[in-house]
Amino acid sequence: MYSILIIDDEPIVKIALRSILPWEEHGFFICGTASNGLEALSLIEKHHPDVIITDLKMPEMNGLELIRTLKENSYPGEILVLSNYEDFDSVRSALLLGAADYLLKIKIQSDTLLSCLNKTTEKLQKKERKTPSAEIFTPTRNDLLLSFFQSTCSLSSFIEDHQETDLAFMKHTCAICYVTFEKYLSNEAFSISEKLLCDMILDAVQGVLQPHILVLNDFSALVIFSQKELTASQVKVEQLIKKLYNRFTMYQSFAPDMPYQENLENYEEARSIYQNFTSNEGHYxxxxxxxxxxxxxxxxxxxxxxxxxxxxxxxxxxxxxxxxxxxxxxxxxxxxxxxxxxxxxxxxxxxxxxxxxxxxxxxxxxxxxxxxxxxxxxxxxxxxxxxxxx
CATH class of the missing domain: 1.10.10.60 (Homeodomain-like)
Structure with missing residues (x-):
């Protein structure tokens, strides 16, 4: 079982989190609760929790100060942060400091919390599996797609080389959008994380579409849409870009470049367009x-x-x-x-x-x-x- 420590200065939040899940049925147990970061430090030293769920705004020692302290002391577990809509600047800082994920207090439900915890414990399991001995690595579908977009092999040979994974969708029409903050890298005030980048993109599509999001590095991603899905949903990439643009500018003063192209014959043509985007200085x-x-x-x-x-x-x-x-x-x-x-x-x-x-x-x-x-x-x-x- 994985141990959980909950930190929040609002008693009702701690009560709600305790009662929202039958924790032990899902492989977790709550080893303690605290009202601020300072109080939590002694409990962390005592119980060595696998996962910490912490609020960001607390008296005496807030969530960001706690995360910094834990990072300095090489805390081996994972940290989830609780936030409100207006805390996004703090959330971004927490993610950059190493928090695994965040949860909006107003949207926490048993299924979303459990999903977040499962993803977090997967990270812990990966850490545990990391040994000097060789281990079998099975690439995910996104890993394969990323390798294709960074290669020069033909689509047919790529699909044939990876028959164990269903990649037939790569033959179908698609649309792509290249989201990049590269032009801001020399600006010391600029910061964004892989997690925030993905969440902003997923927030823009709002569950209507299921794009493949290929994170290229800490400041850019390639988003691939099914053209059939776009048509069926009566959604245009241009609309999504406008929404995404507004999402980014709402939370920070930096907006990405987002060149895009629709109605591409297949993923091979998409790769060619993507390479054109990246070969142009400034991508325009x-x-x-x-x-x-x-x-x-x-x-x-x-x-x-x-x-x-x-x-x-x-x-x-x-x-x-x-x-x-x-x-x-x-x-x-x-x-x-x-x-x-x-x-x-x-x-x-x-x-x-x-x-x-x-x-x-x-x-x-x-x-x-x-x-x-x-x-x-x-x-x-x-x-x-x-x-x-x-």
Missing amino acids: KDDVAKTLKYLEENYMHRLTLASISANVSLSSSYLCRVFKSEVGTSITSYLNNLRVRKAATLIKEGKFSLKEISAMVGIDDQLYFSRLFKKYMEISPSEYGKRFHQ
Whole structure:
């Protein structure tokens, strides 16, 4: 059995977690509970729990401080964090510090908790199995797909070489989206984890679709959709990209590049398109890269489609077409989102009034700015500011 330690300063949460599962029937037992990180340290030393479930906001020693302390002391178990919607910055920090997963308090149910615990104990089992002796490794389907996208072999030979796994779906039409934060790697303020990257993508599709998410590294992933599934669901990749873009910008001021392509004949054509995406510097053609650079340097000024296209020496109609094709959204929508993200960063700093911030991001009408901010962030600028300056 795996031992569980629960840490939360709210008694009702600890009671709820104790009663939500018949723990022992599923191979777990609760070895103790604590109300903060400081109290938990003595229990951890005493019981050596396999899994710690901890809140992030607690008195005396909060969840992040506890995770840092455990990391410094080479804690061998796994950590799950509890959070509320407004705690996403703390959740991201916890994941970067090494937490295995997170659970939204408002959404915890017995099946979601059990699923999360099972995934966590699988990690523990893998740690236990790691010995100097050779072990048999059976690649997962995603491992195989990742190896295909990084190879040059033909689709037919690849499927034939892996007959033990059903890969027939790779012959069917598909769509891909390459999600990458590569352009931010030199920015010290940038941080994201593999877990957060996947969760944002899954949150955007909201269970309607079942894409393959191939995590390439800590800052990029390739998402592959079944074209048949997209058509049946009446969903377009462009819609998903817009939703995903909004998810990322809601929780941080960095938005990924997301070039995509639909109606690809099979996974072999998808690989060719993916390789084109990664071979282009910045993952965009020169015309689009030049436009993105111009917007980044001039968003604070009054811009029109005519002025943008003139400054990048392109016709408006061509620019609109190629920009939407590669970026997945219109120039106007991209510019509005860019301005809102810049405004969000200024609001977090707390140095300027909303009227000043509105003007600083190129929007003279404060009322329009507030409407635009709420459209993209799903929260008003004043409410967003209260999260950081209460």
